Amino acid sequence: MAADPIAPWPLVRRGDDVFPVRPLQQLLRARNQPVTVDGIFGPRTEAAVKAFQGGEGLAADGVVGPMTWPRLVVQVRKGDTGDAVRAVQEVMDFHDQSDGEAPPVQIDGIFGPRTDAFVRGFQTAVGTASDGIVGPITWRALVSGMLSG
Numbered sequence: 394m395a396a397d398p399i400a401p402w403p404l405v406r407r408g409d410d411v412f413p414v415r416p417l418q419q420l421l422r423a424r425n426q427p428v429t430v431d432g433i434f435g436p437r438t439e440a441a442v443k444a445f446q447g448g449e450g451l452a453a454d455g456v457v458g459p460m461t462w463p464r465l466v467v468q469v470r471k472g473d474t475g476d477a478v479r480a481v482q483e484v485m486d487f488h489d490q491s492d493g494e495a496p497p498v499q500i501d502g503i504f505g506p507r508t509d510a511f512v513r514g515f516q517t518a519v520g521t522a523s524d525g526i527v528g529p530i531t532w533r534a535l536v537s538g539m540l541s542g
Contacts, residue, residue: 398520399530400537402462407455409434412487413536417457419480421445423467430479466532471509471525478504481527484535485511515540 405417410433418430418438426441442461443453449464457465467477479502486498488511499507509525516523519534527535 399534400539402459402533403457403537405434405457407434407436407439412538413484414438415483415487416480416536417465419476419483420465420467423476423480424465430483462533462536463529466527466529468526468528469504470527471504471506473504474502476502477527478502478508481508481512481535487538488515488540 403413405414414434415430415432417434418428418432421428421438421441422430424445426445428438428441439455442457443455445465446453446455446461449461451460451464467480469475469477469481479500481504482498482500482502485508486500489495489498512527512531513523513525515535516525516531519539521530521534
């Protein structure tokens with residue numbers, strides 16, 4: 394079996410204030426956990442993670458890792474709307490290298506042509522099927538920070 398080319402799910406926990414906290418918070422909102430999307434993994438985000446984990450039958454340790462991410466991500470594609478789409482757009486914004494040359498990424502929760510183009514290009518760049526569907530493999534590549542830096 395070939396080695397998995399996609400980076401592993403990141404560990405995200407209380408005290409973190411860097412990527413991928415904002416996409417995580419959007420995904421928590423998509424899973425009916427009322428958190429503020431502020432990029433800071435504080436006590437409220439930790440409580441939301443624990444509530445989600447408990448509801449999924451996972452160990453409610455407040456750490457988002459390889460057991461929690463797959464249950465948290467929501468498959469989205471062109472035409473979808475909502476907080477899970479905002480999570481994809483948070484990643485787009487994180488990866489935006491245009492230095493103001495392109496219009497800013499709109500985190501509007503609408504999976505339209507620009508989000509679709511980003512997802513397909515990202516999928517091609519990381520070596521997965523470029524189908525525009527953000528499923529578990531694409532989510533793992535997105536939140537692990539592949540292609541950043």
